[in-house]
Amino acid sequence: MPDLVREPVRLIGLGNLFRGDDAAGIVLAERIRREKIPWLEVLLHYGDGASLIPLWDKIKRVILVDAVCAGGTSGRLICFDLQKEAFPENLFSVSSHSLGIPEALQIAKKLHQKLPAEFIFFGVTAERFNLGSKPSFNMDSLGDLFVRRIKTQLANWLDPKEENRCTSLRS
Amino acid sequence: MKKTRTIKIDTLARVEGEGSLFLRVKNGKISSARLKIFEPPRFFEAFLRGRSYEEAPDLTSRICGICPVAYQMSAVHAIEDIFGFQASPLVRSLRRLLYCGEWIESHALHVYLLHAPDFLGYDGAAEMAGDYPSEVERGLQLKKAGNAILEMLGGRSVHPINVRVGGFYRIPSRKDILPLVEILKKARKAAIETVRWTASFPFPDFERDYLFVSLRHTDEYPMNEGRVVSGNGLNIPVKEFSRHFEEQQVSHSTALHSVFKGSGIYFAGPLARYNLNYDLLPPSIKKAAGDSGVGSSCRNPFKSVIVRSLEILYACEEALEILTHYDPSPSFSSPRVKGVEGEGCAITEAPRGILYHHYRVDRDGLIQSATIIPPTSQNQKVMEEDLAAWAGRFLDLPDEKLRWKCEQAIRNYDPCLSCSTHYLKLHVDRSDVADA
Numbered sequence: 384m385p386d387l388v389r390e391p392v393r394l395i396g397l398g399n400l401f402r403g404d405d406a407a408g409i410v411l412a413e414r415i416r417r418e419k420i421p422w423l424e425v426l427l428h429y430g431d432g433a434s435l436i437p438l439w440d441k442i443k444r445v446i447l448v449d450a451v452c453a454g455g456t457s458g459r460l461i462c463f464d465l466q467k468e469a470f471p472e473n474l475f476s477v478s479s480h481s482l483g484i485p486e487a488l489q490i491a492k493k494l495h496q497k498l499p500a501e502f503i504f505f506g507v508t509a510e511r512f513n514l515g516s517k518p519s520f521n522m523d524s525l526g527d528l529f530v531r532r533i534k535t536q537l538a539n540w541l542d543p544k545e546e547n548r549c550t551s552l553r554s
Numbered sequence: 555m556k557k558t559r560t561i562k563i564d565t566l567a568r569v570e571g572e573g574s575l576f577l578r579v580k581n582g583k584i585s586s587a588r589l590k591i592f593e594p595p596r597f598f599e600a601f602l603r604g605r606s607y608e609e610a611p612d613l614t615s616r617i618c619g620i621c622p623v624a625y626q627m628s629a630v631h632a633i634e635d636i637f638g639f640q641a642s643p644l645v646r647s648l649r650r651l652l653y654c655g656e657w658i659e660s661h662a663l664h665v666y667l668l669h670a671p672d673f674l675g676y677d678g679a680a681e682m683a684g685d686y687p688s689e690v691e692r693g694l695q696l697k698k699a700g701n702a703i704l705e706m707l708g709g710r711s712v713h714p715i716n717v718r719v720g721g722f723y724r725i726p727s728r729k730d731i732l733p734l735v736e737i738l739k740k741a742r743k744a745a746i747e748t749v750r751w752t753a754s755f756p757f758p759d760f761e762r763d764y765l766f767v768s769l770r771h772t773d774e775y776p777m778n779e780g781r782v783v784s785g786n787g788l789n790i791p792v793k794e795f796s797r798h799f800e801e802q803q804v805s806h807s808t809a810l811h812s813v814f815k816g817s818g819i820y821f822a823g824p825l826a827r828y829n830l831n832y833d834l835l836p837p838s839i840k841k842a843a844g845d846s847g848v849g850s851s852c853r854n855p856f857k858s859v860i861v862r863s864l865e866i867l868y869a870c871e872e873a874l875e876i877l878t879h880y881d882p883s884p885s886f887s888s889p890r891v892k893g894v895e896g897e898g899c900a901i902t903e904a905p906r907g908i909l910y911h912h913y914r915v916d917r918d919g920l921i922q923s924a925t926i927i928p929p930t931s932q933n934q935k936v937m938e939e940d941l942a943a944w945a946g947r948f949l950d951l952p953d954e955k956l957r958w959k960c961e962q963a964i965r966n967y968d969p970c971l972s973c974s975t976h977y978l979k980l981h982v983d984r985s986d987v988a989d990a
Contacts, residue, residue, distance in 0.1 A: 434659070436694055490683045493680060
């Protein structure tokens with residue numbers, strides 16, 4: 384990529400390392416962190432949706448990554464542009480805390496300037512959330528695909544092209 | 555008109571964890587009220603066996619993401635009880651500071667995002683945020699302030715990693731903690747507004763003669779230390795808790811129920827703390843309580859939202875007090891605690907009430923047995939009683955509205971349902987197979 388001064392991007396990986404597929408957001412965030420992209424800040428978030436809102440406050444470009452219940456094969460990557468698309472709430476039928484991402488997004492939308500101008504969500508389709516369970520798919524191989532998708536997204540923000548645009552259910 | 559009516563709420567909204575309610579009405583009266591918890595058993599007490607005592611704080615903190623500090627504090631105090639270890643005044647202050655952070659963030663989450671919608675007529679916080687954006691912002695600010703304490707002192711806000719038997723892995727310097735002062739001064743202002751706001755809510759006229767149980771300390775509002783006291787005169791050291799309280803398995807819940815032997819059903823949590831320790835609150839908090847209309851005692855569970863707001867204010871002031879006097883020696887570090895064989899226990903005041911831990915450790919420092927009794931487990935019976943008493947007033951309502959009334963009764967307790975399912979005893983009857 385061209386070496387230009389860029390608007391900082393914050394990527395937030397969400398999940399729980401001890402709940403099977405729910406580790407996906409954390410594992411993939413750590414994977415992209417190892418790429419050491421200089422203008423990409425990576426945060427890990429293990430908590431509830433209410434404490435998520437301040438993490439994207441006043442940040443112009445944010446990427447979230449988390450496990451979702453989309454049906455079908457687990458370990459697929461799906462993508463939503465949260466500024467342009469309605470977020471399917473049924474992707475989060477499982478939550479170990481009282482406020483999940485859909486609720487956090489709804490609350491943030493109602494508050495003043497609480498959603499980033501560029502806001503992308505990457506979901507990893509999941510099926511196993513039991514405490515102490517192992518993931519149902521290979522997270523290492525998904526990590527390579529995730530890195531390519533993130534780099535594509537970052538490139539798109541630098542130089543928007545139709546083929547790089549985030550579209551739903553594309554993996 | 556039907557003689558028998560059954561109300562089922564399959565999934566409770568705006569509570570932490572998975573639970574449902576069951577209400578049976580027969581001949582115009584409530585014949586059965588049950589809080590069914592179907593969080594899967596989590597077996598923490600079982601898999602703690604064979605682990606080192608040093609792992610207890612980190613393992614038990616995984617029981618809950620909203621109140622992990624409570625588990626860590628009860629764990630370290632119970633382990634230190636086995637070894638006869640007394641924490642230094644500095645560590646004691648820091649542990650109290652950490653608990654202040656948890657009280658602030660947990661109570662703020664409950665007050666603003668889970669409970670307030672009930673009083674203002676909204677289905678949830680998202681709808682409420684549209685009409686009350688400043689108030690919701692204030693709640694998020696308070697939660698962020700509480701999390702800031704946990705991050706600075708605990709290493710992170712969810713499942714803190716800096717707590718250990720004996721103290722902390724890293725003691726913060728005065729320079730580390732100074733940024734918290736400004737954050738907490740602003741949080742204190744937000745907490746004052748929170749008390750005023752919740753005091754303005756419309757409250758139903760609903761009081762019962764509860765048997766409150768909490769810790770009581772000699773000279774401070776209880777968090778980490780104290781004796782166990784009750785509204786009917788119990789005053790015992792924590793060591794005697796199991797002689798007076800016992801757990802029971804019930805068929806309709808994966809969480810064990812608790813009873814006070816000889817007295818029956820009891821009530822733990824902010825209302826209990828407040829009623830049994832009001833005299834120990836600072837004048838500023840008593841004044842705020844007086845201005846809010848709560849006064850020196852409160853038996854209306856709906857007004858627990860005001861009491862939680864008062865506890866947020868108290869925690870902000872207590873945290874500021876600790877920070878003001880915090881000045882550790884640069885060479886100070888938490889001692890390593892040498893383990894011995896034995897058993898010990900502790901109770902600390904989680905945001906939702908008394909949290910009991912008991913451990914037995916062998917001479918190699920391995921845990922042989924663990925017992926953990928969370929506050930929500932202890933409150934299940936009183937929640938069911940409240941449900942029956944409250945819902946009994948609204949039997950003329952259609953099912954949908956009656957369901958809403960039932961959920962409100964449960965949300966008064968800010969239940970943490972996933973905390974309460976810590977262990978399930980399994981008995982398999984094979985007698986019919988053996989006889990075949």
